[in-house]
Amino acid sequence: MEEKWEPTIIAFVCNWCTYAGADLAGTSRFKYAPNVRIIKTPCTGRIDPMFILSALERGADGVIVSGCHPNDCHYNEGNFNARRKYIMFRALLTQLGVDLDRVTFAWCSASEGIKFAGLVTEVTDRIRKMGPYTEFKQLNQDAR
Amino acid sequence: MKEIIEKAKELLSQGTVDLVIGYEQCGDKQCRPLFVQKPEEADKLVFNEFCVHNLATYLTRPEVKQTKRVAIVAKGCDIRAIVNLIIENQSTREHVYIIGMNCPGVVSGKAPNPTKPHTKCQTCKVRTPQMSDVTLGPTPPESIPMDKTITHxxxxxxxxxxxxxxxxxxxxxxxxxxxxxxxxxxxxxxxxxxxxxxxxxxxxxxxxxxxxxxxxxxxxxxxxxxxxxxxxxxxxxxxxxxxxxxxxxxxxxxxxxxxxxxxxxxxxxxxxxxxxxxxxxxxxxxx
Structure with a gap:
């Protein structure tokens, strides 16, 4: 019997806001899709655009990048720097034809457990409808 | 180009710089970078439409960084690179003597048969160098105004x-x-x-x-x-x-x-x- 395909979502989150938000979602017993793999980083500023590429190449069907709201950054300016980086990175990926509907950016604070749970579920549902990201999986296979 | 040769000789013999980076002719339709350390070697220097290379790339090489001061033959577009290198602390304004060239445009396409005018020249805003220690060459055609937004x-x-x-x-x-x-x-x-x-x-x-x-x-x-x-x-x-x-x-x-x-x-x-x-x-x- 063939197993039903389920999307793999990688979430890069910052230690101080979104990770705590995810923690809150857990302790508050909010249900959210189990497809997400959370990777904790010190700050949104640490989430190098290479992380997103690597995730997609290593089999992720969708990526979530999330951190503190503007003005809330634990290091004051990490998320502002990250925002500029991602403005440029998205422009680049758009022109390369990478499917940006699969990469979701969000601000999610430590108190927004419910927002995090909703975000993960919504992204998972969306990616499930879109199907596996074969273009990048193909790259990986060709590279073997 | 007589004035570049004279300038290079002057700079080297007076000891203002230890190295001049410029172009020399190699073949009919091609130039190549030339590194001049002695005044008598400067006779090979040229400047024409085949001088496509951006010589600013050599400024970050250790051998060039070790010099007391370096002179570089640069078009307006190359000076943009020098400006950026200075901003990023890879060079200093004092270390580089810029021999700015008025540039009517260079060719593109690969040697030995370059033909088209270079794409960057069609949108050039710096045919007259924006920053230099000396500017040489005949007055070029007018550049595109600085505040114009370019779309390619x-x-x-x-x-x-x-x-x-x-x-x-x-x-x-x-x-x-x-x-x-x-x-x-x-x-x-x-x-x-x-x-x-x-x-x-x-x-x-x-x-x-x-x-x-x-x-x-x-x-x-x-x-x-x-x-x-x-x-x-x-x-x-x-x-x-x-x-x-x-x-x-x-x-x-x-x-x-x-x-x-x-x-x-x-x-x-x-x-x-x-x-x-x-x-x-x-x-x-x-x-």
């Missing part, structure tokens, strides 16, 4: 494609890449002692020439040049696989201009846009 037709064409078409296009183009890294070596803005592609703990980019590695490499290079690329087109010129690398760089130049109202290489006091931020930077993709 090839970028417009790329933007019109659908996502699938873009992906197919780049798949085809980037699969030609042989990972010779000529783009990196020729680029005046690529000066890291250890390039990300040479790092192996962790290894971010597959060093084999497969599409995944090629895609990563070219994405990373374009991304690292965002807000820094000075549109000299050297990467594209030296690419043995004829990949339209400037298409990516120009896309990002236009984006930087639109989002942050910045063009690199014109202003010594400017901050590169990816080293600073505004609290109200506008975006519409973060929820």
């Amino acid at each position: 037709p090839d970028v417009e064409e790329l933007k019109k494609k659908t996502r699938e078409e873009k992906w197919a296009f780049w798949r085809e183009q980037l699969s030609k890449c042989i990972r010779c890294y000529a783009c990196r070596q020729a680029c005046p803005m690529c000066y890291c002692n250890r390039c990300i592609v040479d790092l192996n703990t962790p290894q971010w980019i597959d060093t084999r020439s497969n599409l995944r590695g090629n895609l990563d490499w070219n994405i990373v290079r374009a991304y690292h040049l965002s807000g820094r690329c000075i549109d000299c087109g050297e990467c594209e010129r030296v690419c043995p696989a004829n990949i339209p690398l400037m298409l990516l760089n120009r896309t990002l130049q236009e984006e930087v201009k639109e989002k942050f109202d910045f063009e690199s290489g014109y202003d010594l006091e400017a901050c590169p846009p990816l080293t600073v931020f505004e609290k109200d930077d506008h975006e519409n993709f973060i929820r």
